[in-house]
Every structure is written in C-alpha cells, then in structure tokens.
Amino acid sequence: MNFEPDSLRIEPLGPGHDRLVFRCGDERLDRYLREQASQDPRRGTARVFVAVSIDGPQRILGYFTLSAATVVPADEKRLPRHAIPAALVGRLAVEASVARRGLGGLLLADAVKKAAVAAETVAMAVMVVDPIDERAEAFYAAFGFECLNGPRRRMFLALPFSRGGADSFA
Ligand SMILES: CC(C)(COP(=O)(O)OP(=O)(O)OC[C@H]1O[C@@H](n2cnc3c(N)ncnc32)[C@H](O)[C@@H]1OP(=O)(O)O)[C@@H](O)C(=O)NCCC(=O)NCCS
Numbered sequence: 001m002n003f004e005p006d007s008l009r010i011e012p013l014g015p016g017h018d019r020l021v022f023r024c025g026d027e028r029l030d031r032y033l034r035e036q037a038s039q040d041p042r043r044g045t046a047r048v049f050v051a052v053s054i055d056g057p058q059r060i061l062g063y064f065t066l067s068a069a070t071v072v073p074a075d076e077k078r079l080p081r082h083a084i085p086a087a088l089v090g091r092l093a094v095e096a097s098v099a100r101r102g103l104g105g106l107l108l109a110d111a112v113k114k115a116a117v118a119a120e121t122v123a124m125a126v127m128v129v130d131p132i133d134e135r136a137e138a139f140y141a142a143f144g145f146e147c148l149n150g151p152r153r154r155m156f157l158a159l160p161f162s163r164g165g166a167d168s169f170a
Contacts, residue, residue, distance in 0.1 A: 021059070
C-alpha cells in the first residue's frame with residue numbers, strides 16, 4: 001500500500017534521527033547517511049532532508065540532499081549552450097523495506113518544491129540528478145527527468161518557477 005503523505009514528515013536531518021540502521025540496498029548511500037550527512041549541512045555543501053513516519057519519528061524511511069550546482073550542457077538542443085544554474089539532488093534513497101510504495105516519488109516532489117521556492121530568490125533553471133544505475137534512471141524517468149548528453153549519467157528536469165507550478169508536480 002502506498003504511503004499517505006499525511007502519515008509522513010519530511011524535515012531536515014537532526015540529532016534525533018537514527019542514521020545507523022538505514023538500509024536502501026546501496027551501501028554507498030547508507031554510508032553517506034551514517035558518516036557524512038550530518039557534516040555537509042554544517043559545511044554548507046548540502047542540505048539533507050529525511051522522511052519519517054508520524055508514528056516513529058526517529059526511524060529514517062528515506063532521505064535526499066539538495067545543493068546548488070552548475071550544468072554545462074554538452075550538445076543539448078533543449079537547453080542553452082552556456083552554463084546554467086541548477087538544483088542538484090546529490091543523493092536520494094528509500095529504506096529497502098518500504099520501497100515501491102511511492103516514498104521515492106514523494107521525496108522527489110518535495111525536493112522539486114523546495115528548489116522551486118528557492119529559485120524565486122536565487123535563479124535556478126533546472127533540477128539535475130546523477131542516477132547510480134539503470135533502476136535509478138528508470139525511477140527518475142518515471143517523473144519526467146530526461147538524460148543530458150555527455151559522459152556522465154546525468155538527468156534533468158525544468159524547474160517550475162511559481163509556487164503554484166511546484167505544487168502541480170507529482
Ligand atoms: C530508486 C528509489 C529511490 C525508488 O524509491 P521508491 O520509493 O521505491 O520509488 P516509488 O515507489 O516512488 O516509485 C515510483 C516509480 O519509479 C519507478 N521505479 C522505482 N523503482 C524502480 C526500479 N527499481 N526499477 C524500475 N523502475 C523503478 C517506477 O515507475 C515506480 O512506479 P511504480 O511502482 O508504480 O511502477 C529506491 O529504490 C532506492 O532508494 N534505491 C536505492 C538507491 C538509489 O538507487 N537511489 C537513486 C538515486 S542515486
């Protein structure tokens with residue numbers, strides 16, 4: 001059964017969250033949460049948001065990171081040829097025991113909304129992601145992300161600029 005958005009909170013990672021037990025199926029993303037996620041916000045290199053259940057607010061069900069980035073499209077007809085400001089979802093993961101219940105989509109929609117609100121004051125034209133494998137690519141493609149030309153497995157989505165536009169995502 002899919003998650004009801006009302007049963008969840010998406011909030012900044014804090015000391016009350018249990019970062020040690022999270023398992024998403026990819027050790028690199030688990031290790032990031034254990035070892036680096038609490039440092040990045042202090043350094044200003046990434047904001048980290050976690051999804052918790054209202055009934056169990058310490059257990060992290062999923063997380064994502066957001067940072068500012070620049071994209072230089074290689075040979076991209078759909079985008080301008082100069083560097084464009086972007087919001088980067090550096091990492092996004094869902095606890096394996098609750099996968100395929102819509103939480104990844106809820107996290108991604110929340111990331112888009114946050115980026116769209118930020119883009120009202122600091123211009124950002126697109127959201128970019130770096131999927132780690134084909135399954136992650138299929139996940140992002142399901143939400144309209146398109147592959148960027150170039151050596152990296154990078155995908156992008158045009159950001160809605162108004163709050164109303166952001167709310168219409170998902
Ligand atoms: C990828 C990941 C974030 C997806 O989270 P999720 O909560 O399972 O995703 P959702 O339930 O919201 O899936 C939404 C849609 O994405 C697509 N999708 C999700 N997982 C997929 C997979 N493994 N293979 C193919 N398509 C997938 C499907 O279209 C799915 O809709 P459906 O279930 O109705 O078919 C999660 O599986 C995960 O954390 N994986 C390990 C880490 C990872 O790969 N992170 C990606 C960023 S680098």
